[in-house]
Amino acid sequence: MLSRVANQLYWFSRYLRRAENTARLVGVGSLLQLDLPRSVRFTWRPMIATVGAEELFLGVHPEPDEAHVLDFLLLDARNPSSLRSSVDQAREILRGIRDALPQEVWEAVNDLHLYIDGDGGRVLTRRYRMDFIGRITDGCLKVSGLLQANVSRDIGFHFLRLGTALEQADMTTRIIDAGASGLVTPRHEEDREAFQNMQWMAVLRALAAYQMYRRHVRQRVSAAHALSFLLHDTEFPRSVQFCLSRLQRILPSMPPRPPVDRALVRVSGLVRQADPAMLAAGDPARFMDEAQLYLGRLHAAIAEGYFTG
Known part of the structure; x- marks a missing residue:
């Protein structure tokens, strides 16, 4: 296979999964807004830091209010990681490789x-937001199902x-990051926990993980238990460990690239050695940032090993 086509297939699947999980990221805040009493202060700004685009956002929008944040994350074509940009990029890639994938995939995208x-x-109004998010996630899952079948x-x-x-592992850490980033500020310290x-x-529900959490963990939701499930569970498809194990199963079917293997071993070791209880008691967002750096190095090794030259 030409490296150009391999690169496009790789990025098509990344953009598709990024679009789905960007919608799920916004779902974290939307679900919280539905559940929280009016007396609790809720802020959307940490979402921008979660996707690593705070500087770009502040250069485009002067105020980090709800409408501006949602527009930036979902609809703004100036944001290369927005939902719209991800779908548009996936669609544009398909134009060049339509012979490589079924026609139904093009139609669904x-x-x-x-x-x-x-x-x-419509997503900028609370009344229709969850319907919009559901339609996007269902549409992305339809494409994934077509590819799988x-x-x-x-x-x-x-x-x-x-x-x-790789994209799911990265986006799961970002959605966890959103849950750990102070979206909610209670008026009284005794209400914080x-x-x-x-x-x-809300993080579990946004990742469609709440029912599986209840089935396998059988504990009340807490930071430590949620982190353990989303980082280490070996059977839930959106957990970071599951995604990394999937990568380990894929690589033997591909041309050998030792730097890719080494980068995968490093990020797998980082995640495996993480202590959810210590993360919950400290700063889980800092660990998620570190995991994203390791995943970025894994991507760089893949790009150099398979797509350059």
Whole structure:
């Protein structure tokens, strides 16, 4: 397979998963807003830091209010990681590799593009926000299902899986980061733990993980238990450890690249050695930032090993 096509398949799957999880990220805040009493202060600004775009945001929007943050994360084409940008990038890649993927994939991605263009403005109103997020996540999952069911298990499929697993690991750490980043400020210190647990419940629900958490953990939601499940669970597909284990299973089917193997071992070791109880008692956001750096190095090794030259 040409390195150009492999690169496009890898990035197509990353943009698709990024679009889905950007919607889920906004879902964390939206679910919290529905659950919290009016007396509790809620701020959207930490979401911008979570996606690493605070400088760009402040250069575009003077005030980090709800409407500006949501527009930046979901609809603003000037933000290269926005929902709209991710879907548009995935669609543009498909134009160049339409022969490599089923026609139904193009139709489903194009439907997402048209929906965002036509109804995207509705997400700025609370009344329609969760409907919009649900439509986006369902549309992305439809594309993932088409890829899973209708694409031959050749080298191109392995690059799709590679991009999906790496992007999901990265976005799970970012959604965890959002839950740990002080979206909620209670008026009374004695209420802090209760509202923090509500944040972690919103994180689990946004990642469609709440039911599986209840089934496997069987504990009341807390920071330590949620972190343990989302970082270390080996059976839940959105957990960081599950995604890294998937990468370990994919690489033997691809041309050997020792730097990729080494980068994967490093990030796997970092995640495996993390202590959820200590993270919950300290600063979990700092650990998520470190994990994202390691995942970035893994991406750089993949790009150098398979796509350059």
